[in-house]
Amino acid sequence: MGVIRNEIRRLRFEHGEMTQQELAEKIGVTRQTVNAIEQGKYSPSLEAAFRISAVFGRPLESVFHYSGDE
Amino acid sequence: MSFREKSAWISLLSMSVIYGVYFWSVIHSGAPAFGGLLGTVIAVVVVQVALTVGISVWKPKDAKAPRDERDKLIELRSMRVAYAGLATGIALACFFGAFDPPLVFNTNALLFILVTAETMRCGCQIVQYRRGA
Numbered sequence: 001m002g003v004i005r006n007e008i009r010r011l012r013f014e015h016g017e018m019t020q021q022e023l024a025e026k027i028g029v030t031r032q033t034v035n036a037i038e039q040g041k042y043s044p045s046l047e048a049a050f051r052i053s054a055v056f057g058r059p060l061e062s063v064f065h066y067s068g069d070e
Numbered sequence: 071m072s073f074r075e076k077s078a079w080i081s082l083l084s085m086s087v088i089y090g091v092y093f094w095s096v097i098h099s100g101a102p103a104f105g106g107l108l109g110t111v112i113a114v115v116v117v118q119v120a121l122t123v124g125i126s127v128w129k130p131k132d133a134k135a136p137r138d139e140r141d142k143l144i145e146l147r148s149m150r151v152a153y154a155g156l157a158t159g160i161a162l163a164c165f166f167g168a169f170d171p172p173l174v175f176n177t178n179a180l181l182f183i184l185v186t187a188e189t190m191r192c193g194c195q196i197v198q199y200r201r202g203a
Contacts, residue, residue, distance in 0.1 A: 029138035032072045032199075036140065041202025045139050 002068040008038045011056045011063065027051040073125065073132040074141050075199040080121045082192035088114050089185045096178055107181070144198045152191035159183030 012018040020034040027034075027048055036042035037052075044052070053060045092110040126133035137145070163179050171179075 029140065030072055030132075030135060032075075033138050033140040036202040039202060042140055048139060 002066055003040065004043050005040060005065045005067065006037065007063055007065075008034075008052065011058065015056060023052070023055060026055050072141075072199065073129065073135065074137065074144075075196060076125050077122060078192045078195040078199070080118055080125070082189060082196065084114055084117045084121070085185055085189055085192070088117065089181075093178070093182060107177070144195055147198060148191045148194035151194045152187045155190045156183060156187035159186060 008023070012020070012023060020038070021031045024031045024034045028051070029048060033042065033044075037044050037048075049060060049064055053063045056063060088110060092106065095106070160183060163176070163183060166179070167176060
C-alpha cells in the first residue's frame with residue numbers, strides 16, 4: 001500500500017506561519033482534520049487536496065507526494 | 071478534541087453507565103418494570119442533551135462547524151460496524167424468539183441489541199478519531 005506524504009507543515013510556515021485553524025477555515029474542514037492530513041494519518045479527498053494546493057498557490061504534486069509499493 | 075469526538079464520548083459513557091445499571095438491575099431482580107425501562111430511556115436522553123448543550127455552550131464555534139469529509143467517513147465506517155452488530159443481534163433474537171420467551175425478555179433483548187449497536191458505533195468513532203482517521 002502506498003503512502004501519501006505532504007509538505008503542508010513547511011508551506012504553512014512559509015505562508016506567514018499560518019495556523020492549522022486558519023488553513024482549516026480556508027478549506028472548509030476542522031482543525032483536527034488538517035492535523036490528521038499533515039501527519040499523514042488521513043488522506044484527503046481530491047477536492048480538499050486541490051483546495052489546499054490553491055491556498056498555497058502551488059500545483060498539487062508539489063504539495064502531495066505519492067510513494068507506491070517499493 | 072473535536073466536538074464530534076466529545077459528542078461520541080458523551081453518548082458512549084452515558085449509555086454505558088445508565089443502561090449498564092438498568093441491565094444489571096434487570097438481571098439481578100428478575101422481572102423488570104416497564105416504568106423502569108421508560109425512566110432509563112428518558113434518563114439517557116436527558117443526560118445526553120444536557121451534556122451536549124454544555125459542550126456547545128463551552129465551545130460554540132466548534133459546535134456550529136458542519137461535519138467535514140473526515141467526520142462523514144468516520145461516521146460511515148462506524149455505522150457499518152454498528153450495522154453488523156445490530157444484524158447479528160437481531161438474528162440471535164429471532165433464533166431465541168423461536169423458543170417462545172416471555173415478552174419482558176424479548177423487549178429487553180431488543181433494547182440490549184440496540185444499545186450494544188449504538189455503543190459499538192460510538193466506540194468505533196472514538197477509536198478512529200484517536201487514531202487520526
